Amino acid sequence: MKVLVTGGGGFLGRHVVERLLARGMDVRILGRSPQPELEKRGVEVVRGDIAEAAAVDRAVAGTQAVFHVAAKAGVWGPREEYFNANVLGTRHVLSACARHGVKRLVYTSTPSVVFSGEAFNGADESLPYGKNWLCPYPETKAQAEQEVLAANGRDGLRTCALRPHLIWGVGDPHIVPRLVDRARRNRLRIVGDGQNRVDITHVKNAALAHVLALDALESGTAAGQAYFLSQGEPVVLWDWINQLLERLGEPVVKRSITAKTAYRAGRALEWIYKNFRLPGEPAMTRFVAVELSKDHWFDISAARRDLGYTPEVSTEEGLEGLIADWKNR
Numbered sequence: 001m002k003v004l005v006t007g008g009g010g011f012l013g014r015h016v017v018e019r020l021l022a023r024g025m026d027v028r029i030l031g032r033s034p035q036p037e038l039e040k041r042g043v044e045v046v047r048g049d050i051a052e053a054a055a056v057d058r059a060v061a062g063t064q065a066v067f068h069v070a071a072k073a074g075v076w077g078p079r080e081e082y083f084n085a086n087v088l089g090t091r092h093v094l095s096a097c098a099r100h101g102v103k104r105l106v107y108t109s110t111p112s113v114v115f116s117g118e119a120f121n122g123a124d125e126s127l128p129y130g131k132n133w134l135c136p137y138p139e140t141k142a143q144a145e146q147e148v149l150a151a152n153g154r155d156g157l158r159t160c161a162l163r164p165h166l167i168w169g170v171g172d173p174h175i176v177p178r179l180v181d182r183a184r185r186n187r188l189r190i191v192g193d194g195q196n197r198v199d200i201t202h203v204k205n206a207a208l209a210h211v212l213a214l215d216a217l218e219s220g221t222a223a224g225q226a227y228f229l230s231q232g233e234p235v236v237l238w239d240w241i242n243q244l245l246e247r248l249g250e251p252v253v254k255r256s257i258t259a260k261t262a263y264r265a266g267r268a269l270e271w272i273y274k275n276f277r278l279p280g281e282p283a284m285t286r287f288v289a290v291e292l293s294k295d296h297w298f299d300i301s302a303a304r305r306d307l308g309y310t311p312e313v314s315t316e317e318g319l320e321g322l323i324a325d326w327k328n329r
Contacts (some may be wrong), residue, residue, distance in 0.1 A: 001025055001064050001065060002025075002026040002027075002028065002062060002063045002064055002191070003020055003028070003065045003066070003067065004027075004028045004029070004030060004059055004060055004063040004065070004067065004068070004071035005017050005027065005028070005029045005030075005066075005067045005069055006030045006031075006050055006056075006059070006066070006068050006069055006089075007029075007030070007050070007068075007069040007070030007095065007108075008028075008029025008030065008031060008035070008038070008043070008067075008069070009028070009029060009031040009033055009035045009038070009045075009123075009202060010031070010069065010070070010171055011018050011167065011172060011174070011273070012069055012108065012164075012167055012203055012206055012207065013029065013031075013067075013069040013070070014171075014204050015050050015204060015206070015207035015296070016067055016069060016207045016210045016211070016232045017029060017038065017043060018207065019208065019210070019211045020211065021041065021042075021043070021057060021248035023128070023211065025155060026044075026050070026239060027042075027043045027044070027046055027118060028043070028044040028045075028059060028063060029044070029046065029059075029148065030046045030048060030050065030055065030056065030059035031044060031045070031046075031047070031048075031070070032048070032049055032080065032269050033047075035045070036116075036120065036161075037102065040260060042271070046059040047059055049053055049089075049095075050085055050089035050092065050106065051084040051085055051088055051089050052090070052092075053092045053095070053096075053112050055313060056089070056092040056093055057092070057095075057099065057100075059096075059131040060093065060096035060099075060100050060102060061100050062100070062187045063100070063102060064102060064103060064104065065102065065103065065104035065105070065106075065182075065214055065217075066093060066097060066102055066104070066105045066106070066108070067106045067108070067210055067214075068090065068093050068105060068107045068108060068148075069108045069210075070085070070089065070109065071086050071089075072084075072085035072086055072087060072137070072140075073137060074137055074281075075135050075137060075281065075287050075288055076135065076281035076282065076285060077136070078136075078274070079136040079139075079140075082136035082137055082139075082140040082236060083136070083140050085140075086140035086141055086143075086144050086187040087140050087143050087144050087147075089144075090144035090148060091147065092125055093105070094147065094148065094151050094187060097155075097157055098154065098155045098157065101155075101156070102157060103156055103158060103167075104157075104158055104159075104214060104217045104218065105148065105151075105157060105158070105159040105160075105217075106160060106162065106210055106213045106214055106217065107145060107148040107157075107159065107160070107161045107206065107275075108161075108162055108164070109144075109145045109161040109162060109163045109197070109226065109251075109315075110138065110141050110163055110165075110181075110192060111136075111162070111163045111164075111165045111228060111296065111298060112130070112131050112137065112138035112141060112175065113130060113138060113141050113142035113145050113163065113226075114127040114128070114129060115117050115130040115132075115133060115287075115290075116130045117132050117133070117134070117290055119196075119294040119296070120294075120296050120297065121197075121295050121297065122285070122298065122299050123295060123298050123299065124228070124298065124299040124301065124302065125225070125226055125227065125228060125302055127197070128143060129146065130143045130288045131169050133287075134171070134285070134286045134287040135179075135285065135286075135287040138287075143317070145226065147160045148161055148223055149161060149225075149226065152223050152224035153224065154295045155186065155266065156162060158223040158224075158226065159217075159223070159227065160213050160217060160218065160222040160223065160224070160225050160227070161215070161226040161227070162206075162207040162213055162226075162229055162303075163200035163226060163227060163228045163229060163298075164201040164205075164208055164209070164229040164230070165198070165200065165201055165228070165229065165230050165296065165297075165298065166198065166200045166201060167202075167203050167206050167245050167316055168200060168201070168202065168203065168207040168322070169203035169313075169319070169321070169322060170321055170322055170325045171325075172201075172203070172322070176244070176322065176326070177243065179241060179244070180245070180248065180250050183245050183253065183300075184250060184251065185249045185252045185289055186251070187283060188241075188253045189253065189256055189257045189262075190253055190254075190255070190256035190257075190260045190294070191237045191257060191258075191259055191261055191289060191293040192256075192258065192259040192262075192293030193257070194236075194237075194238040194239075195236060195238075196236070196237055196238075196293055196294055196295050196296075197234040197235065197237065197295050197296075197297050198234055198237045198291075198295065198297055199228075199230035199234050199296065199297045199298055200230065200231055200234075200235055200240070200307070200315065201229055201230050201231060202231060202311065202313040202315070202318040204312060204313045204318075205229070205308060205311040205312060205313055206229060206261070208309070208311075208312055208319065209227070209303060209309050211300070212307040212308055213227070213307055215250065215261055215308075216306055216307050216316060217305075218306075220279075221307075222306050222307060224229045225302070225306065227300070227302050227303040227306070227307065227309075228298035228302070229300060229316050230300055230302050230307070231302055231311050231314070232300060232301075232310075232311050233315075234288070234297035235265065235290070235315065236297075237267070238253065241253060243319075244319065244322075246321075246325060247319070247323050248323060248327070248328075249325055251302050259289060259290075259293035259294070261287050261292065262284055262288075262292070263287050263289040265284045266282065266284040266285040266286040266287075266288060266289045266290075267286055269282035269283065269284055269285065270282055270285055270286065270301050272281070272307050275277060276319075279297065304313075
């Protein structure tokens, strides 16, 4: 089977590619940057942007299954950029799948598609899509997920969506480097009472779920469904962050601000950055204030039942590997 992984050169995408190669599959990736290491291992690389219909069409042609991992993530930036990457890019993938007779599509979504500004404690996939988005990332990912699931059954295509929460692990280019950088500059503050629990997902577990989802689509079990993914047990966010920082030999977070203060600061900073067109992103936004102060953990029973998903890498094992790699580098 020839399989396409959009964003196959990225953090999660590479781990999905590794899983597919281990299965002996013929793998192609779509991405903007060259990937000589993957090419040496027999991976076909199609250069292009997910927002370019012609590039997507070239990448999808001749494949039987697609993992659509590529996306624009983040909490700040023009809505148009998020829409082009996340919504238009997904539409290009769906159109190309229909044109070339692709039968299986696994879409990488996010729990943020149900964001409403409220806490979630063990919620499941019966949750409605969100509202009061506060930033374009969750809004555009929700729109894309709905279009992917609506395409299930069309032209023989089976689709599903996976919602891994806070992907981390060795090679993480986002969460851990940002935490360490802010800790070193004394820019981190505990938001709220510091007791909120959140889901996290080791990147190897997220990749495992993707290949299991392909199997479940083959049998029809997962067709048209969305699934929350995590380690299977939430962590107390600020305890986990401080444990990570301490074991890395970095300053831990001791100072705190209330959730209300953080939210107000985020609103003010967003206004300043938008109206004065400042580069970079605000140190705090309303979306981040909510995410850092409230519970966000979900029931993964559906993924266990339908996909046969059981996390292979425990949180402690993942931490040990991450810390060893960080110190070696």
